[in-house]
Amino acid sequence: MHKPVFAANRDQVTGGVYQSTRHDSGHKHVAGEALYIDDMPEPAGLLHAALGLSHCAHGLIKEIDLSAVKDSPGVELVLTAADIPGVNDISPSNHHDDPVFAEGKVMFWGQPIFAVIARTRNEARLAAAKARITYEELPAVLDIAAARKNGQDFVAEPMSLNRGDLDAAMAAAPRRIKRSMNLGGQEHFYLESHIALAVPGEDGDVTVYSSTQHPSEIQHAVAHVLGVPSNAITCEIRRMGGGFGGKETQGNIFAAIAALAARRTGQAVKLRPDRDDDMVATGKRHDFVIDYEVGFDDEGHILAVDILFAARCGFSADLSGPVTDRALFHADNAYFYPAVRLNAQPWRTHTVSNTAFRGFGGPQGVVGAERLIEEVAYATGKDPLEIRKLNFYGGPGRDLTPYHQTVEADLSAEIIAKLEESSDYQARRAEIRAENLRENARGGPFRRGIALTPVKFGISFTNSWQNQAGALVNVYTDGSVSVNHGGTEMGQGLYIKVAQVVAQAFQIDLDMVKITPTTTAKVPNTSPTAASSGTDLNGMAALNACNNIKERMIAYAVEKHGVPADQVEFLPGRVRVGNREIEWPDFVKEVYSNRIQLSSSGFYRTPDIHWDRKAGRGRAFYYYSYGAAASEVTIDTLTGEYRVERVDILHDVGSSLNPAIDIGQIEGGFVQGMGWLTTEELWWDDKGRLRTHAPSTYKIPVASDRPRIFNIELLNKPNHMPSIHRSKAVGEPPLVLPISVLHALSDAVASIGDYKIFPDLDAPATPERVLFAVEAMRARVRERNGSHG
Amino acid sequence: MRRTVRFLLNDREFSLEGFDPTLTLLDWLRNERRLVGTKEGCAEGDCGACTVLIGRLRNRELRYEAINACIRFVATLDACHIVTVEHLKKASGGLHPVQQAMVELHGSQCGFCTPGIVMSLTALWLGAAQAPSRERIEEALAGNLCRCTGYGPIISALDRAYEIEASSADSLNVGRAEVARKLAGLADREVIEISEGGRRLFAPATADQFAELTAAHPDATLVAGATDVGLWITKMLMRPATVIALGRIGELDRIEDKGDHLVIGALVSVSDARAALGGLDPQIDELIRRFGSEQVRNAGTIGGNVANGSPIGDSPPVLIALGASVILRRGSERRTVPLEQFFIAYKKQDRQPGDFVEALIVPKPRPGTLFHVSKISKRFDEDISAVCAAFRLERDEAGLTTNAVLAFGGMAATPKRAAAAEAALAGRAFDAQAAEAAALALASDFKPLDDWRASARYRSTVAANLIRRFQAETATGSVHRVAGILRSDAHA
CATH class of the missing domain: 1.10.150.120 ([2Fe-2S]-binding domain)
Structure with a gap:
């Protein structure tokens, strides 16, 4: 019989923690053998669903004529709100404002009104297009400006953070600036669009395979819609083709419709929307208008900060409450504000309901913070980096956030200092400025810019109760191990990191640990894989499960072999019991034969955190992740086109569980954030119709957009808090780093006015916005030098 | 008449008949062959998740090219070798x-x-x-x-x-000779007809067959690489009754160098045209490099880019600037139309039912001709132009402009010359004042649109700036670009 090797290397297990282990599915990805939901073998008799979407941004539904849809070839069933046995609501935040199918009224262009179930997907799509729906149009409020003008309501209770006497501090500040900026939203553009496959079972049970970051949420939403208890529904997901927050709540509708159709037909039903439908019908990153006033002194010390974050939330609450909360939580970024007032306005609009997106409002908050730095720098004539350093958190008296959490173990100054040196920031900046001024004199078309920006990102769900996770670890009698937990794999490497934790715990090679699909049937009541918390929470839960099993093993060895507990040691591939070393599979067999349980669930809840939202006080975050990036760009002042020349990143992931995976997250997060702030532009027409609804019109970065020179380093300093093997979260913070690209573009624009005029560049900084910023700068220069008219 | 399409898929030969004539290769691979390694990300040829290789015999040589399976019709793949990701692993099971x-x-x-x-x-x-x-x-x-x-x-x-x-x-090289032999055996000169439910696709093998078919079916949809028509099927859910595919007609897949001009057959892919057109000027080469993506260039044709009459096609402005004309054929009759006259109105061309674009005639610029090509888009690669500009300027011995052609895409409902701006340049030296006059004159040539690619103001501003850039480049003798292969190292 084949005998497995549990540790090829007797000194160290292969694939334990701190090793750059390859992604568990890498070899399957490249061979086309990694199965996504649409790739799974299809149940016999599978039916396909397509959505019928509204063609009106806001209106009363006057008539729905679906006769042509029903008569279309291959059609088996048409579903509308009337067919829902449970409740027609899938709100993830208990606002009861998120119908599966619009009923009586449509709230955005692209809202699902019905679904058609047919024998093939093409038949379903062709049938859906045959609907005749008439509307009585109502005034549509499409953006933040219109919402403000029309006195729209908020989709959720806005948060307010206050510390110190803001009005007095602002009034006393020697200098003040008050302005506003626009910051665009972002489409997730996960490469795998949403999908759900529902398979009916006995007693009305349904198993739903859903591309979701939140299987428990899918389970609950489907149960509510079907009017059955949660235990009738199982949700399973092995992997997603990308999520980025777009699959935290937005999968509910697809899962609910597929499950409803499966229950009605008794057959398996798959719902995979076309990319355009996916982009039109699901939420995105919130766009913001940031109104700010900053009080400061002549040196550039920030004294008072007053910011209003107004967000376009779309027609329903979804996660807009916590998203706008998080904008406020990060409106300080790495800086101490002596007096501060931060407010959110989560506006309801007649557009798709915006949702979670990597950073969850945090990046928008940081953009606000960095905008203040830029303002103060131009006002005082100093390098923005100098202003940053002046305003870092710094020990007693300067260590309280706007939410009254004390900043401990702050790494901002250290990271900035190291990056400033490794990127040769000062010399390059001087050289760039000198060359730009020569170009001004010569009238050349190109200008360069450079900026170095930090990020401090709070790690924990700000809904404190979500900071929990479960896991299930099974040790089989041959010594092989399987692990299951509530986290989902969307490419970020969570599965491999947790498996590394398990391999390390048992001291067996990684390939002896089987990673199994996330399912609500094994680990219940899970939190979404979100807030960068996947590894922190699930790694700890899995470790807890391993430790439960190990404790039983140790107790057994103590009792059976009469050795003290500290003489039972887990070594690579074997267990030392007193003076004996027993091979791992032999030890497992022995333990099993003595009727010891080799399976355990594990549980973890983040300690020490508490948050009182009403008071705006508490310890919202377990710790902070830090990083910084220095970016250099060249712009073309005749067209606004630009290129990112060089980026240097230094990032804090604590003690990295897997440096290769972490660097991949940093690199990918940076490029994704760069897309958000540069070429990715969402464009609705005056009817409220999203016109950038496919990759032909919505432009995420491609290979040639990658910075020409791209250096990434990890700080590799253990987390001061006892996190899983002292690592830190990595998913979201790097998305904030490319604010340095936005500011480098600003810096290049500012050169036109000899760096004396604030460049006032909004995001996304498309070539068009860059060109108009240049033109505005030229106009200001002409104004200033009146004689040159 | 042959009622089957015959091709190789990985290591198997297929002969299919009686299926949806616009069935996409991706749907066939995934739904019918269950080869699920090839993914659908967008179904419009933009994301590349569906990329497969297509091997074809070209001058008896087997050549593999990447294409998007999501917008390619199975019925157009006769005598091709389709290679999916499942085929790359070695027989031993090891990775490529x-x-x-x-x-x-x-x-x-x-x-x-x-x-x-x-x-x-x-x-x-x-x-x-x-x-x-x-x-x-x-x-x-x-x-x-x-x-x-x-x-x-x-x-x-x-x-x-x-x-x-x-x-x-590697598995593709190991069996290469055998694949070439099989593909040669599949090729013939029969017209292929694939039909189902009253809809059909013809794939003729010769230009004469094609001319006969288009004359007999004047309302047919003509398709070469399907990089545009593919989206009619996947996105607009159109189901044309009759499709005629050019893909097998070798005689239309030729570029002839006639000394002072090129003749580019209607079936010449953008990739293949790049060598000939790009050789005329590095700026043209760069433009073609940025035309769609490699997969789109491998499938799409210059002929199709012209024939579909899009106001934002990348090739018309440069072809107009070069003074190209289009050879239209109906039955055995041919007529030649200057390209700038071919575009009549938005998506309306001087093409009657039964007409088809047989070839393009592209004059080479005379020595001493000044030339400029710019494509301005939100993203540098794989994007559609906000503004595409191509300028050609000829001067006499005194340095006075004798002929100026300023062609633009993205500025009007068709690719169009800027008559007023051209007039502003005529008969004078091409200096900064002349360029400024032309740049200002553009305002009377174009009233561009606001849309998601750019605002009217941006288009107008950039178009004017490109004329200024053309002059500055002429004066300095260097090309000014912030990115791409034309970027000079002066500011790097």
């Missing part, structure tokens, strides 16, 4: 060097785009004995979106693949 390198360098995260990326890299790897430059890799990957990695490890993976082992071990 490109796959191996992608795993080693952590080139996948969520993995959904990965098979498509592997196929694009493999196409590059098959076609180059040595590791290509970073710029060439980026060019080949412009049509493969990845949302996770930031592309760095993917770009590096190709270098690594060349270190792993010699190309002879």
Whole structure:
């Protein structure tokens, strides 16, 4: 019989923690053998669903004529709100404002009104297009400006953070600036669009395979819609083709419709929307208008900060409450504000309901913070980096956030200092400025810019109760191990990191640990894989499960072999019991034969955190992740086109569980954030119709957009808090780093006015916005030098 | 008449008849063959998750090219070798060097785009004995979106693949002669007809057959690479009754160099046209490099880009600037129309039912001609122009402008010359004042649109600036570009 090797290397297990282990599915990805939901073998008799979407941004539904849809070839069933046995609501935040199918009224262009179930997907799509729906149009409020003008309501209770006497501090500040900026939203553009496959079972049970970051949420939403208890529904997901927050709540509708159709037909039903439908019908990153006033002194010390974050939330609450909360939580970024007032306005609009997106409002908050730095720098004539350093958190008296959490173990100054040196920031900046001024004199078309920006990102769900996770670890009698937990794999490497934790715990090679699909049937009541918390929470839960099993093993060895507990040691591939070393599979067999349980669930809840939202006080975050990036760009002042020349990143992931995976997250997060702030532009027409609804019109970065020179380093300093093997979260913070690209573009624009005029560049900084910023700068220069008219 | 389409898929030969004439290759692979390694990301040829290789005999040589399976019709793949990601593994079960390198360098995260990326890299790897430059890799990957990695490890993976082992071990090279022999055996001169439910697709083998068919079916949809028509099917859900495909007509897939001009057949792919047109000027080469993506250039044709009359096609402005004309054929009759007159109104061309574009005549610029080509888009690669500009200027011995052609895309409902701006340049030296006059005159030539690609103001501002740039480039004798292969190192 084949005998497995549990540790090829007797000194160290292969694939334990701190090793750059390859992604568990890498070899399957490249061979086309990694199965996504649409790739799974299809149940016999599978039916396909397509959505019928509204063609009106806001209106009363006057008539729905679906006769042509029903008569279309291959059609088996048409579903509308009337067919829902449970409740027609899938709100993830208990606002009861998120119908599966619009009923009586449509709230955005692209809202699902019905679904058609047919024998093939093409038949379903062709049938859906045959609907005749008439509307009585109502005034549509499409953006933040219109919402403000029309006195729209908020989709959720806005948060307010206050510390110190803001009005007095602002009034006393020697200098003040008050302005506003626009910051665009972002489409997730996960490469795998949403999908759900529902398979009916006995007693009305349904198993739903859903591309979701939140299987428990899918389970609950489907149960509510079907009017059955949660235990009738199982949700399973092995992997997603990308999520980025777009699959935290937005999968509910697809899962609910597929499950409803499966229950009605008794057959398996798959719902995979076309990319355009996916982009039109699901939420995105919130766009913001940031109104700010900053009080400061002549040196550039920030004294008072007053910011209003107004967000376009779309027609329903979804996660807009916590998203706008998080904008406020990060409106300080790495800086101490002596007096501060931060407010959110989560506006309801007649557009798709915006949702979670990597950073969850945090990046928008940081953009606000960095905008203040830029303002103060131009006002005082100093390098923005100098202003940053002046305003870092710094020990007693300067260590309280706007939410009254004390900043401990702050790494901002250290990271900035190291990056400033490794990127040769000062010399390059001087050289760039000198060359730009020569170009001004010569009238050349190109200008360069450079900026170095930090990020401090709070790690924990700000809904404190979500900071929990479960896991299930099974040790089989041959010594092989399987692990299951509530986290989902969307490419970020969570599965491999947790498996590394398990391999390390048992001291067996990684390939002896089987990673199994996330399912609500094994680990219940899970939190979404979100807030960068996947590894922190699930790694700890899995470790807890391993430790439960190990404790039983140790107790057994103590009792059976009469050795003290500290003489039972887990070594690579074997267990030392007193003076004996027993091979791992032999030890497992022995333990099993003595009727010891080799399976355990594990549980973890983040300690020490508490948050009182009403008071705006508490310890919202377990710790902070830090990083910084220095970016250099060249712009073309005749067209606004630009290129990112060089980026240097230094990032804090604590003690990295897997440096290769972490660097991949940093690199990918940076490029994704760069897309958000540069070429990715969402464009609705005056009817409220999203016109950038496919990759032909919505432009995420491609290979040639990658910075020409791209250096990434990890700080590799253990987390001061006892996190899983002292690592830190990595998913979201790097998305904030490319604010340095936005500011480098600003810096290049500012050169036109000899760096004396604030460049006032909004995001996304498309070539068009860059060109108009240049033109505005030229106009200001002409104004200033009146004689040159 | 043949009622079957015959091709090789990986290591199997297929002969299909009686199926949806516009069935896409992707749907067939995934739904009917259950080859699910090839993914659907967008169904419009923009994301590359569906990239497969198509091997075809060209002058008896077997050549593989990456294309998007999502917008290609199965019925147009006669005598082709379709290669999907499942075919890359070696018989031993080991990974292909490109796959191996992608795993080693952590080139996948969520993995959904990965098979498509592997196929694009493999196409590059098959076609180059040595590791290509970073710029060439980026060019080949412009049509493969990845949302996770930031592309760095993917770009590096190709270098690594060349270190792993010699190309002879790869599955596509091993059976090459045998595949070529089989494909040669599949080719014939019968007209193919694929029909189902009253809809049909004809795939003639000769230009005369094609002319007969288009005359007999004047309302038919004509399709070459289907990089536009494919979207009519997948996005607009159109189901044309009759389609006539040019793909098998070798005689239309030719470029003839007639000394002072080129004749480019209607079936010449954009990739193949690049060598000839790009050779006329590096700026044209750069424009074609940025035309769609590698997959789109391999399938799409210059003829199709002209024939569909889009106001934002990348090739018309430069062809107009070069003074190109189009040869239209109906039955056995031919007429030649200057390209600028071919575009009548939005998506309306001087093409009658039964007419088809047979070839383009492209004059070469005379020595001393000044030339400028710019494509301005939100994203540098794989984007549609906000403004596309191509200028040609000829001067007499005194340096006075004798002929100025300023052609623009994205500024009007058709690709169009700027008559007032051209007039402002005529008969005078091409200096900064002349350029300024032309730039200002543009306002009377165009009233561009606001849309998601750009505002009218941006289009107008940039168009004027490009005329200024043309003059500045003429004065300095260098090309000014912030990115791409034309970027000078002066500011690097």
